[in-house]
Amino acid sequence: MEREIAIEVKNLYISYRNLQKFSIKQSLLHFKKVQADVFQAVKDVSFEVEKGEILGIIGKNGSGKSTMLKALAGIFSPDTGSIDLKNHSVSLLSIGVGFEKEMSGRENIILSGMLLGFSEEFIRSKMDEIIEFAGLGKFIDMPVRTYSSGMYSKLAFSITAVLETDIMLIDEVLSVGDEKFKKKSYEKMKSLISNRERTVVIVSHSLDTIADLCDKVMWMHEGKLIEIGTPDEVLPRYLEFMK
Numbered sequence: 001m002e003r004e005i006a007i008e009v010k011n012l013y014i015s016y017r018n019l020q021k022f023s024i025k026q027s028l029l030h031f032k033k034v035q036a037d038v039f040q041a042v043k044d045v046s047f048e049v050e051k052g053e054i055l056g057i058i059g060k061n062g063s064g065k066s067t068m069l070k071a072l073a074g075i076f077s078p079d080t081g082s083i084d085l086k087n088h089s090v091s092l093l094s095i096g097v098g099f100e101k102e103m104s105g106r107e108n109i110i111l112s113g114m115l116l117g118f119s120e121e122f123i124r125s126k127m128d129e130i131i132e133f134a135g136l137g138k139f140i141d142m143p144v145r146t147y148s149s150g151m152y153s154k155l156a157f158s159i160t161a162v163l164e165t166d167i168m169l170i171d172e173v174l175s176v177g178d179e180k181f182k183k184k185s186y187e188k189m190k191s192l193i194s195n196r197e198r199t200v201v202i203v204s205h206s207l208d209t210i211a212d213l214c215d216k217v218m219w220m221h222e223g224k225l226i227e228i229g230t231p232d233e234v235l236p237r238y239l240e241f242m243k
């Protein structure tokens with residue numbers, strides 16, 4: 001069978017710009033221009049993910065994993081280089097991305113679904129399934145600002161798990177929530193992955209999760225891609241490096 005590429009990243013560079021804090025007076029006195037501190041978080045990264053493949057991204061804190069995922073989701077645009085998702089729909093599951101705090105869980109389901117590109121009618125047809133999976137009881141009609149972080153991620157996971165996109169990007173969320181929900185979402189994740197229709201990129205510090213779920217592992221360090229290969233190839237070298 002011919003390989004079908006779902007994600008193609010070429011020579012990607014992404015930087016953060018933080019404006020240096022000079023007062024206007026200081027700037028005028030010292031003739032300083034307001035300068036931006038530029039921090040290069042992703043440096044010359046290239047890789048491909050095939051349709052149906054599950055890629056795990058590993059690396060120590062600050063190595064650029066979340067930045068990479070947000071770039072794939074279209075939240076950050078490249079300084080240079082390119083990301084081609086070959087017209088696939090994409091969703092990012094990440095803590096702290098996306099809900100309107102004053103709106104209820106139910107209203108946020110509609111909003112998030114529409115942001116993912118689904119019609120309101122379709123989202124409403126999936127509403128009961130999402131609410132049942134999230135298991136938030138009466139909280140589903142309360143403003144999201146009243147949710148605990150575990151409840152927040154239950155809702156986020158349930159929306160993305162039920163409203164299926166071609167590419168799912170998952171940032172560390174499998175490790176939150178109570179044990180029961182963690183197990184349920186892990187199983188749901190596995191079944192979503194198993195049909196091989198969906199392409200998945202997972203960022204995780206849990207090497208057990210990565211070894212269990214992923215076909216391929218990408219190891220990042222200080223914004224650079226160190227190695228990409230099967231878990232058997234990459235994980236032992238990464239563990240040795242982290243010693």
Ligand SMILES: Nc1ncnc2c1ncn2[C@@H]1O[C@H](COP(=O)(O)OP(=O)(O)OP(=O)(O)O)[C@@H](O)[C@H]1O
Pocket residue numbers: 016017018039041059060061062063064065066067068
């Ligand atoms: N908004 C920002 N402004 C400036 N620098 C940032 C910003 N967000 C992240 N960075 C920096 O970019 C680098 C990569 O961050 P990123 O969050 O992608 O790393 P990560 O590998 O996901 O880390 P972790 O495992 O801790 O979640 C870090 O050095 C971080 O300090």
